[in-house]
Amino acid sequence: MKKVLLLLVVGLLCANSYGQRQCGAMEHLHNEIQQNPDRGKILEDIESHTAKWIKEKSKTSLRSIITIPIVVHVVYRTPTENISDAQIQTQIDVLNADFRRLNSDADDTWSQAADTEIEFCLASFDPNGNATSGITRTSTNVNGFGTNDGVKFASSGGKDAWPSGDYLNFWVCNIGGGILGYAQFPGGSSSTDGVVNGYQYTGTIGTATAPFDLGRTATHEVGHWLNLRHIWGDGGCNVDDLVSDTPTSDNANYGCATGHSSCNSIDMVQNYMDYSDDACMNIYTEGQKSRMHALFSTGGARSSLLNSGGCGNEPPEACDNNVVLITINFDNYPKETAWNLTNSEGGTVASGGPYGTQTDGSTLVIEECLLDGCYDFTMTDTYGDGICCYYGNGSYTVTNEGSVLAGGGSFGAFETTNICVEGGVPEPTCSDEVQNGNETGIDCGGSDCPACPTCSDGVQNGSETGIDCGGPDCNVCETCDDGIQNGDETGVDCGGPDCDPCSSSGSEELFAHYFESGWDGWQDGGSDCYRYSGGRSYEGNYSIRLRDNSGTESSMTSAVYDVSGYSAIEIEFYFYPNSMENGEDLLVRYYDGSNWATVASYVSGTDFNNNTFYSAIVTVSAANYNFASSSQFRFQCDASANADRIYIDQVTVTGVSSSSRLEGATSQSIKPLRSVSETRLTGSDDEFSVYPNPVFSDMTILSEDNINKLKIYSITGKLLMDRNVDNTRAIIDVSLFDSGIYMISIETEDEVMTKKFIKQ
Numbered sequence: 173m174k175k176v177l178l179l180l181v182v183g184l185l186c187a188n189s190y191g192q193r194q195c196g197a198m199e200h201l202h203n204e205i206q207q208n209p210d211r212g213k214i215l216e217d218i219e220s221h222t223a224k225w226i227k228e229k230s231k232t233s234l235r236s237i238i239t240i241p242i243v244v245h246v247v248y249r250t251p252t253e254n255i256s257d258a259q260i261q262t263q264i265d266v267l268n269a270d271f272r273r274l275n276s277d278a279d280d281t282w283s284q285a286a287d288t289e290i291e292f293c294l295a296s297f298d299p300n301g302n303a304t305s306g307i308t309r310t311s312t313n314v315n316g317f318g319t320n321d322g323v324k325f326a327s328s329g330g331k332d333a334w335p336s337g338d339y340l341n342f343w344v345c346n347i348g349g350g351i352l353g354y355a356q357f358p359g360g361s362s363s364t365d366g367v368v369n370g371y372q373y374t375g376t377i378g379t380a381t382a383p384f385d386l387g388r389t390a391t392h393e394v395g396h397w398l399n400l401r402h403i404w405g406d407g408g409c410n411v412d413d414l415v416s417d418t419p420t421s422d423n424a425n426y427g428c429a430t431g432h433s434s435c436n437s438i439d440m441v442q443n444y445m446d447y448s449d450d451a452c453m454n455i456y457t458e459g460q461k462s463r464m465h466a467l468f469s470t471g472g473a474r475s476s477l478l479n480s481g482g483c484g485n486e487p488p489e490a491c492d493n494n495v496v497l498i499t500i501n502f503d504n505y506p507k508e509t510a511w512n513l514t515n516s517e518g519g520t521v522a523s524g525g526p527y528g529t530q531t532d533g534s535t536l537v538i539e540e541c542l543l544d545g546c547y548d549f550t551m552t553d554t555y556g557d558g559i560c561c562y563y564g565n566g567s568y569t570v571t572n573e574g575s576v577l578a579g580g581g582s583f584g585a586f587e588t589t590n591i592c593v594e595g596g597v598p599e600p601t602c603s604d605e606v607q608n609g610n611e612t613g614i615d616c617g618g619s620d621c622p623a624c625p626t627c628s629d630g631v632q633n634g635s636e637t638g639i640d641c642g643g644p645d646c647n648v649c650e651t652c653d654d655g656i657q658n659g660d661e662t663g664v665d666c667g668g669p670d671c672d673p674c675s676s677s678g679s680e681e682l683f684a685h686y687f688e689s690g691w692d693g694w695q696d697g698g699s700d701c702y703r704y705s706g707g708r709s710y711e712g713n714y715s716i717r718l719r720d721n722s723g724t725e726s727s728m729t730s731a732v733y734d735v736s737g738y739s740a741i742e743i744e745f746y747f748y749p750n751s752m753e754n755g756e757d758l759l760v761r762y763y764d765g766s767n768w769a770t771v772a773s774y775v776s777g778t779d780f781n782n783n784t785f786y787s788a789i790v791t792v793s794a795a796n797y798n799f800a801s802s803s804q805f806r807f808q809c810d811a812s813a814n815a816d817r818i819y820i821d822q823v824t825v826t827g828v829s830s831s832s833r834l835e836g837a838t839s840q841s842i843k844p845l846r847s848v849s850e851t852r853l854t855g856s857d858d859e860f861s862v863y864p865n866p867v868f869s870d871m872t873i874l875s876e877d878n879i880n881k882l883k884i885y886s887i888t889g890k891l892l893m894d895r896n897v898d899n900t901r902a903i904i905d906v907s908l909f910d911s912g913i914y915m916i917s918i919e920t921e922d923e924v925m926t927k928k929f930i931k932q
Contacts, residue, residue: 193424217359217507218359218399220905222414222467225465225472238289240292240480242293242340243294243340243482244260244308245323245341245343246345246371247329248309248345252371253379255344255378256378257307259379260374260375262375263375266387268291270388270454271290272287284459286460288465290464293306293483299335299338299339310330312329312345313329314330315346316347317348319347323345324363332363333366336363339477339480341365344370345368345370346370352373352384352389353369353370355394355396355397357397358399359528367390368393369393370389373389375387383451386450388450395444395460398463398464400463401445402446403418403439403440404420404446408423418440418460419435419437421437421439430442440455440457443457495539497570498540499571500559500566502527502532502535503559503560503563503581504532506528506530506531506534507527507530508555510551510552511525511552512550515545526554532564533566544593547591548590548591550588551587552586553586555903556584556585566581570591627645636649679742679826680826682741683730683824684825685823686714687709688712688713688714691716693730693731694716694729694731695728695729695730697718700719701725708750710748710845711822717817717876719814719818723808728807729804729806732802737827739793739828740793741762741792741827741828743823743824744788745788746845747785747786747821748786750782752780753811753816755776758807758818759810760774761806762804762805763803763804772788774786780842789840790840791839860873860925861873861874862916862927862929867930869907870906871904871929873918878898879899879900879902879918880898881919882897882904882917882918882919883917885916892909913928
């Protein structure tokens with residue numbers, strides 16, 4: 173019982189064909205994944221959580237009994253379809269008996285039979301806190317709803333779902349086509365989450381029709397809703413239902429085929445997840461119980477039901493303390509986002525996430541009722557890049573009566589904010605902008621906080637504009653443009669260790685950019701322009717990669733500079749070409765405030781060859797171009813595909829005011845520096861990175877280019893995973909892999925790259 177076949181578990185349709193249950197799992201799966209390509213990944217995440225919980229925590233009981241509120245939506249066209257309250261109650265009774273192992277037909281055939289400690293009740297209160305019978309009734313003109321979820325929406329003649337985080341939605345209708353019912357596995361859309369049962373197969377009286385008249389269709393479907401697979405795993409003997417104590421089987425059993433043997437063992441035909449008749453079913457196992465309970469553990473897909481007030485004896489109490497609203501605008505990875513709220517003693521009073529089933533870019537509002545006092549609110553991101561700006565524009569706010577107590581989105585792995593409500597007094601800190609306790613200044617001095625800044629501490633503090641100078645408190649800073657020969661300057665505003673060298677040549681360096689700490693004021697042209705680290709910087713770790721020929725997207729553009737007072741401009745830079753085809757070129761361009769002009773062109777195969785570092789100097793004369801006060805410089809790749817690339821580094825632009833340094837016309841030169849074997853760069857090339865490596869569970873794959881497909885192979889070449897990605901980043905869980913060495917391969921638009929990783 174080892175293999176995981178997630179493609180067989182999304183939604184299950186149970187049909188009455190010649191008196192037998194049948195399933196159309198693959199057809200429903202195909203439709204669901206077509207509508208949401210991320211559905212399979214969400215199932216994998218839930219499966220990973222389940223496996224970890226069973227391995228580590230299944231011996232710890234969640235609580236004595238899990239109670240799930242049910243709302244039954246009866247959608248009827250004829251009076252017969254409008255089944256009675258009494259018939260519905262018999263179904264609730266059957267669910268409680270079956271899940272608690274109180275069913276009268278329970279026997280001792282299987283020693284692993286379990287009381288799942290899960291119960292069900294008809295909801296006492298609706299989502300607005302109003303009293304309800306737990307039953308809604310909707311008249312419709314629809315003759316048969318089929319399996320396209322039409323019954324779940326008022327717009328298609330059905331009934332909209334109640335919040336799936338608080339209720340099990342149970343629709344009863346004429347499905348049509350002999351279909352008994354179908355369920356949605358955890359992790360699907362909240363608007364369709366729940367179970368659909370045919371009115372002929374609900375409960376034990378009224379319209380209940382033999383041999384499916386004992387309410388076991390609902391028991392079977394609720395099992396799917398609680399993440400149970402068919403007993404035979406929807407495959408042969410080598411495919412499993414992911415439960416350790418159910419015998420392997422090669423197919424469904426019908427009728428009541430007790431004693432039937434397959435896969436060298438007796439089939440558990442009495443299990444609620446087989447296809448036996450109602451009168452034959454009577455058992456869930458301890459292993460199936462563990463799978464169901466994993467959903468209600470911390471981070472489980474159905475854990476919110478533990479806090480539902482749907483079955484209470486009284487409506488949920490209105491908050492008579494402080495209502496705090498937590499609003500989360502998710503980025504493209506909600507599964508990485510979580511939060512918690514702790515009191516002054518460090519105890520957790522509320523928490524949420526991770527939100528693996530939340531839609532990318534969606535918004536969630538959580539209401540919490542807090543006593544007077546102060547709390548620490550912590551927002552976390554497991555990837556460590558916050559929720560803003562890298563993969564979507566996420567954000568969050570915490571408000572009380574319209575006042576923002578905390579908020580943000582741009583942080584690392586987490587950020588914590590101390591918030592106070594209704595008279596709470598925050599504990600003094602060294603960052604609260606108040607002079608507290610024994611502080612000798614605001615947030616400084618005393619025994620607990622750092623020393624207060626002074627104008628002689630050798631550090632640029634607070635409002636100082638330089639080290640120990642500038643600002644309202646310190647002396648004016650000496651600068652290289654104050655018209656005075658200061659300190660160790662060897663001339664007025666020149667010379668010494670801090671200012672430009674004094675020169676009689678009439679030259680002035682406008683800028684020298686190495687891109688080690690950022691873009692240095694250059695503009696990213698778009699998807700074909702990228703700040704790159706990976707061995708293609710001549711002097712450091714970073715360069716700017718240009719590729720393809722998509723105009724400004726294949727270019728990098730400088731900030732605006734005033735060159736109006738110079739006779740010439742010298743542009744010196746280093747570059748490294750990779751996979752450039754003969755005839756493709758690198759352009760150097762100049763903007764005079766009105767128009768762009770190409771001032772130099774270096775051609776592959778003529779001026780340069782691949783895999784070699786070059787230095788180049790372009791001299792631009794004011795005699796040939798208009799030197800303006802709002803000039804810019806641009807490097808642009810003119811190639812044919814994404815795989816054709818130029819890496820730009822160490823760009824220096826110098827203004828020349830003395831004609832003695834000019835050679836007359838605008839010119840360009842190039843000099844090869846050293847050739848580099850591409851194999852030298854493979855180990856550090858971050859076009860494709862994998863970390864952590866070695867890895868225990870979650871592994872992140874980052875690519876410079878969009879990943880179309882990701883595959884994992886054993887060291888012997890056996891394909892273990894094949895997934896479509898369509899992103900520059902992927903996170904995969906390898907916790908179920910055996911320890912050892914594996915190969916991971918990614919396919920981009922232009923190439924296939926492979927690396928090794930070690931599973932611990």
